[in-house]
Amino acid sequence: xxxxxxxxxxRVKWLVTxxxxxxxxxxxxxxxxxxxxxxxxxxxxxxxxxxxxxxxPMPPDSTVVIEHPMKMSEFAESDTHAVDMPLLIQDTxxxxxxxxxxxxxxxxxxxGLGLPKGWQLGLISLLFAAPWLDFAGMWLSKLVSRDFAVxxxxxxxxxxxxxxxxxxxxxxxxxxxxxxxxx
Amino acid sequence: xxxxxxxxxxxxxxxxxxxxxxxxxxxAVTRLAPGADAFFAREAHLSGADAHxxxxxxxxxxxxxxxxxxxxxxxxxxxxxxxxxxxxxxxGPLEVAVGFDPAGAIRAVEVTKATVxxxxxxxxALRAGLTDAYKGLxxxxxxxxxxxxxxxxxxxxxxxxxxxxxxxxRALAAYGMFS
Numbered sequence: 001x002x003x004x005x006x007x008x009x010x011r012v013k014w015l016v017t018x019x020x021x022x023x024x025x026x027x028x029x030x031x032x033x034x035x036x037x038x039x040x041x042x043x044x045x046x047x048x049x050x051x052x053x054x055x056x057p058m059p060p061d062s063t064v065v066i067e068h069p070m071k072m073s074e075f076a077e078s079d080t081h082a083v084d085m086p087l088l089i090q091d092t093x094x095x096x097x098x099x100x101x102x103x104x105x106x107x108x109x110x111x112g113l114g115l116p117k118g119w120q121l122g123l124i125s126l127l128f129a130a131p132w133l134d135f136a137g138m139w140l141s142k143l144v145s146r147d148f149a150v151x152x153x154x155x156x157x158x159x160x161x162x163x164x165x166x167x168x169x170x171x172x173x174x175x176x177x178x179x180x181x182x183x
Numbered sequence: 184x185x186x187x188x189x190x191x192x193x194x195x196x197x198x199x200x201x202x203x204x205x206x207x208x209x210x211a212v213t214r215l216a217p218g219a220d221a222f223f224a225r226e227a228h229l230s231g232a233d234a235h236x237x238x239x240x241x242x243x244x245x246x247x248x249x250x251x252x253x254x255x256x257x258x259x260x261x262x263x264x265x266x267x268x269x270x271x272x273x274x275g276p277l278e279v280a281v282g283f284d285p286a287g288a289i290r291a292v293e294v295t296k297a298t299v300x301x302x303x304x305x306x307x308a309l310r311a312g313l314t315d316a317y318k319g320l321x322x323x324x325x326x327x328x329x330x331x332x333x334x335x336x337x338x339x340x341x342x343x344x345x346x347x348x349x350x351x352x353r354a355l356a357a358y359g360m361f362s
Contacts (some may be wrong), residue, residue, distance in 0.1 A: 027338060033201060034199070037201055037202070057250050059228070059230055059231040059234060060228055060230050061230055062230045062233075063227055063228065063229050063233045063361065064227070064228040064230075065225060065226065065228075065361075066225075066226045066228070067223050067224065067225045067228050067254075068223065068224055068226075069221065069222065069223050069224075070222050070223065070224045070253075071222070072209055072212065072222065073209075075208040075209045075212050075222075075253075076207065076208060076209050081201075081202055084246045084269070085246070086271050087271070098228070126243075155241045171245060
């Protein structure tokens, strides 16, 4: 294949570098947003997507009222950002296409890297699997068990890992590789 | 490729901005049930028939079929009841807190959450006196907050006022049927 980023025109290298820098910036702010709204621990992610554990499997035959005392401090806990089913549907609808576009763009960069075919296949799989895991974790936390929150965390970290590997290898090969020698 | 770019632009435009807290819940509670020093959460797990009745009345069903009313008391006396209602809009969710006095009339309404995008519109509607329009309403009446601020605000704040109306009408229906 003739598409090799390390031998590419400087304009192509600059374009790829700018694209990676832009993705990097958006990932940093993405991480900041996750810290603000969902958190980086399974417990906080579960609280965001699974919500309070008060569901009944089926609606009761007649309305059941349960009353319990609560403290003022518990109202503050309710301020935790919660993603319910309609919002998760909306989030999935708007995020997954964008994640696909990002994974596609990074995969195009991967195709231009001087890496063995197996590594490229693995990286492309990682880039697309990460957002799938991210959203699978959210849906499984909501529908099956809060324990699946860890899948969302794995997906999020996998997204970060995929981006870092592509960026480090691409920058190294584009800007620090000398013809006839290693980078 | 151009289709790909168009899709990316569409996604960016449609992206829902994150929720922002306009009033913290504990702060809202002090206005919805002033003087209360003890609180109780009353969770009504709705039967299918009751959920259907509520849905027919206001075209809305609470998450997981559970309505949560909060009761504020001072000593043995009930100071008020309140609930937090979420309204989903194409610009992201709003949370409207509606407090009732012991006579069953609305004492206060607070918009506790909006989104980064909708916050300025909500604040404009609030500055125009939106929530004053709800005071004293009882179940069975229709909130008309948006109509009262229509002449004073722009199109989007008016739209958000209509969404707040929707939250208040849900609270009125829920309180009237199940409190």
